[in-house]
Amino acid sequence: MELQFLGTGAGMPSKMRNTSAVVLNLSAEGEGYWLFDCGEATQHQILHTSLKPRKIAKIFITHLHGDHIFGLPGLIGSRSFLGGDDLLDIYGPYGLREWLETTLRITQTHLNYTLRVHEIEDGVVFEDENFRIIAQSLRHVIPCYGYRIEQKPLPGKLLIEKAVEAGVPKGPLLKRLKDGEDVTLDDGRMVISKDVTGAPQVGFTVTILGDTSYCDSAVALASEADILVHEATFDMETGNLAAEYGHSTIGDAASVAKEARAKALIANHISARFMPSDLAKLQAQGEAIFPTLHIAEDFARFEWKDGEIIRLEN
Numbered sequence: 617m618e619l620q621f622l623g624t625g626a627g628m629p630s631k632m633r634n635t636s637a638v639v640l641n642l643s644a645e646g647e648g649y650w651l652f653d654c655g656e657a658t659q660h661q662i663l664h665t666s667l668k669p670r671k672i673a674k675i676f677i678t679h680l681h682g683d684h685i686f687g688l689p690g691l692i693g694s695r696s697f698l699g700g701d702d703l704l705d706i707y708g709p710y711g712l713r714e715w716l717e718t719t720l721r722i723t724q725t726h727l728n729y730t731l732r733v734h735e736i737e738d739g740v741v742f743e744d745e746n747f748r749i750i751a752q753s754l755r756h757v758i759p760c761y762g763y764r765i766e767q768k769p770l771p772g773k774l775l776i777e778k779a780v781e782a783g784v785p786k787g788p789l790l791k792r793l794k795d796g797e798d799v800t801l802d803d804g805r806m807v808i809s810k811d812v813t814g815a816p817q818v819g820f821t822v823t824i825l826g827d828t829s830y831c832d833s834a835v836a837l838a839s840e841a842d843i844l845v846h847e848a849t850f851d852m853e854t855g856n857l858a859a860e861y862g863h864s865t866i867g868d869a870a871s872v873a874k875e876a877r878a879k880a881l882i883a884n885h886i887s888a889r890f891m892p893s894d895l896a897k898l899q900a901q902g903e904a905i906f907p908t909l910h911i912a913e914d915f916a917r918f919e920w921k922d923g924e925i926i927r928l929e930n
């Protein structure tokens with residue numbers, strides 16, 4: 617699992633930071649990409665990466681402010697041109713369907729794939745055998761959601777020596793055992809999956825929030841998460857503005873991570889008032905509350921591996 621930030625600014629694009637978008641890259645998990653928010657020019661940002669738009673399988677929108685959705689019509693139109701013909705599911709607040717349908721109709725944008733828009737409420741918005749995604753309302757100036765992405769436990773590793781010892785031949789039976797199925801050998805003996813596989817592995821949990829002031833649902837969504845992505849529009853000195861505009865300071869983000877007992881925090885949605893030279897101060901203010909803090913810049917990539925967050929080179 618990897619996270620790649622395509623836009624980490626707040627409100628408007630700047631030369632340093634585009635508007636909000638982050639890719640949860642689940643290629644290794646066989647799921648393609650899940651995109652969270654799609655600010656203006658997100659598709660331009662993708663051009664500067666090795667990401668393939670046709671691999672975007674799901675899009676989750678936190679709220680309908682322009683800095684989170686103005687890139688959506690362009691991106692879903694281009695996905696058609698770029699050979700994306702698989703179903704695309706888009707999740708977001710009420711109003712998303714009308715806005716998208718109206719925009720696509722008036723601009724006569726025709727898609728060569730099926731687009732399904734899911735207008736969500738608090739609760740489980742998606743679940744299959746591998747993942748569960750929970751949405752909950754945050755505290756912003758318009759309805760805004762955070763998403764908690766839970767990977768379900770993975771089957772234990774196949775203990776190949778034990779399987780060979782039990783007389784399992786090379787081939788498809790090994791895969792079935794690995795997938796948790798008990799199998800019968802040619803000689804009639806039964807091999808129990810549990811006897812030749814290790815303990816199930818815990819899946820990861822990533823929480824990606826939209827714009828918000830400090831709130832209890834942010835803490836609940838991030839409870840024991842491996843990675844929390846939280847906005848940090850302001851610093852400690854401009855905290856009065858954070859409260860007024862439904863945003864957070866770097867301290868609020870760090871407090872949520874701490875109270876939720878998250879393992880790592882990535883701060884995004886950084887105001888253009890902060891120059892690169894200000895980032896050390898923001899980092900110090902956040903770290904004083906929650907040490908495992910990264911402040912994302914556009915194109916930053918993070919990997920979750922063996923229970924640790926790793927910042928990758930671009």
Ligand SMILES: [Zn+2]
Binds near residue numbers: 636
């Ligand atoms: Zn925003």
Ligand SMILES: [Zn+2]
Binds near residue numbers: 679681756827
């Ligand atoms: Zn907003």
